[in-house]
Every structure is written in structure tokens, then in C-alpha cells.
Amino acid sequence: MSRAFVKEDDAGEAPIIAPRAALPPGVTNYVTPKGLELLRQELEELEAQRAKTEASPDEPANRTRQLTILKAQISALSERLNNAKVIDNSGQAPEEVRFGATVTLKTVKGGKPGLVRTFTIVGVDEASLPQGKIAFVAPIAKAVIGAKPGQQVTLRFGKEEELVEVTGLVYQ
Numbered sequence: 001m002s003r004a005f006v007k008e009d010d011a012g013e014a015p016i017i018a019p020r021a022a023l024p025p026g027v028t029n030y031v032t033p034k035g036l037e038l039l040r041q042e043l044e045e046l047e048a049q050r051a052k053t054e055a056s057p058d059e060p061a062n063r064t065r066q067l068t069i070l071k072a073q074i075s076a077l078s079e080r081l082n083n084a085k086v087i088d089n090s091g092q093a094p095e096e097v098r099f100g101a102t103v104t105l106k107t108v109k110g111g112k113p114g115l116v117r118t119f120t121i122v123g124v125d126e127a128s129l130p131q132g133k134i135a136f137v138a139p140i141a142k143a144v145i146g147a148k149p150g151q152q153v154t155l156r157f158g159k160e161e162e163l164v165e166v167t168g169l170v171y172q
Contacts, residue, residue, distance in 0.1 A: 035126035104168030
């Protein structure tokens with residue numbers, strides 16, 4: 001066969017595999033019950049996608065590349081699931097901010113006084129700013145964990161500091 005019919009860009013180029021959300025080394029992978037359910041659903045979807053890709057009549061090089069990516073994603077997700085520690089705070093008395101809490105903060109000084117923020121502290125894989133879910137390893141979560149309703153806490157945003165008050169605390 002002539003070299004004119006061989007795709008040069010497919011030969012040996014390693015696939016790029018997006019990493020999972022960052023979890024610092026040595027930090028326990030805390031998850032909410034909902035977060036664990038979402039991880040399991042994601043694993044099922046990846047397994048189904050792998051089975052579909054294995055049965056695909058695609059060109060062998062393309063199929064092998066897709067399977068390599070899926071295998072790496074399944075491996076990383078399986079490791080997260082194996083190391084997951086579920087924290088179920090439903091029914092918890094709202095005495096102190098902990099993992100799983102939905103917290104409301106009101107800016108007292110600095111930033112925009114009177115600004116109200118509400119977010120839930122969740123695992124790294126469940127975190128989503130648009131949904132108001134903040135990873136427990138995020139600086140704002142670390143700053144408020146342990147605080148009690150009515151307590152003031154200092155948040156640092158680069159060189160800026162902001163004094164906020166915990167005005168709401170709920171466990172769902």
C-alpha cells in the first residue's frame with residue numbers, strides 16, 4: 001500500500017485525557033450521598049460508552065484511541081469511588097458549618113457590604129458554581145467550616161479581605 005493512503009496524524013499521537021476535579025494529595029474524598037450517586041451514574045455511562053465503542057465499526061485506530069480515553073476516565077473515576085467517604089448530614093442540627101451544609105453569608109465589611117451569598121459545601125466532583133455548590137477544599141469553604149450562626153469570618157480574595165457573617169445554616 002502506498003504511504004499516500006496512511007493518515008500521519010493518527011500514528012502514535014497520545015490522546016489528551018482531561019483530569020478529574022482537583023483533590024489535594026492525602027485529602028479524604030468526602031462526598032454527599034447525592035454526590036456518590038452522581039459518581040456511580042457517571043461510571044455506568046462511561047461503561048456503556050466503552051461497550052458501544054468496542055462494538056463500533058469505526059476505523060481501528062480511532063476506536064483504539066477512544067477506548068484508551070475511556071479506559072483512563074473509568075480508571076480515574078473508579079479510584080475516586082473506591083476512596084469516597086460518604087458524609088450524610090441530613091437531619092443534622094445547624095449548630096456549626098460542616099461538610100454538606102448550605103451556608104448563607106452576609107458581607108459586613110469590605111467587598112460589597114450587604115451582599116448575601118448562599119452555597120452548599122460538597123465534594124470536589126460535585127462542585128458547581130452555577131448550582132451554588134462549593135468544594136470543601138475551596139478557600140471560602142475552608143474559611144467558614146467550623147463557624148456558627150451569627151459568627152463573623154474573614155474571607156481573603158488575593159490582597160482583599162472581606163468580613164462576613166454566617167446568617168443562615170441548613171443541612172438537607
